Amino acid sequence: MPLGALQHYTIEPSDLERTRNFYCDVLGLENGERPPLGFPGYWLYSGGVATVHLLGERKPREGIVVRGTNARFENTGRFDHIAFAATDIDGVRKRLQSNNVTFREQTIPRTGGQQIFLYDPDGVGVELNFPSANAR
Structure with missing residues (x-):
């Protein structure tokens, strides 16, 4: 299946x-x-x-595991990041900068697509993928 x-x-x-x-x-x-x-x-x-x-x-119930209220989430364990297709890389850069979000960029070899990597407030990795036609 x-x-x-x-x-x-x-x-x-x-x-x-x-x-x-x-x-x-x-x-x-x-x-x-x-x-x-x-x-x-x-x-x-x-x-x-x-x-x-x-x-x-x-609240805990049958079949539902609820993390303790004292738990601190330092990272996402083996889960590394989630990725989204995106457009308007210049607009996204400005939006991230205006919200004081730290990020890094890279160009994908051969395709020329652009990527932006950042973390949400709890440290979950987020990848934004911009096709080469939209990258500037």
Whole structure:
């Protein structure tokens, strides 16, 4: 049975509102429709797809593992980063700089595409990929 396309990834942030603001205000995702799941959270949309799910505080229940409130997330373990297709590299640079977000750039050998790498407020890696036709 082959897998289909990636549907979403989920983050359990240390500060739900700060992380929502980062993904929406800095990276341009849209806060959208989310079912009433019985705990706070957000579904953030990219291109009409709920790509990033943010989890608020939840109570333990059967089959649900909830991280302890004293947990500190220093990194994402073996999970390295998530990548998005992007456009308007100049606009993204300005937006990141105006929000004091540290990032690095690189050019992809042979294709000439551009990449920007950054971290969200909890240290989750984010990669933005710009095709060579959009890079300047």
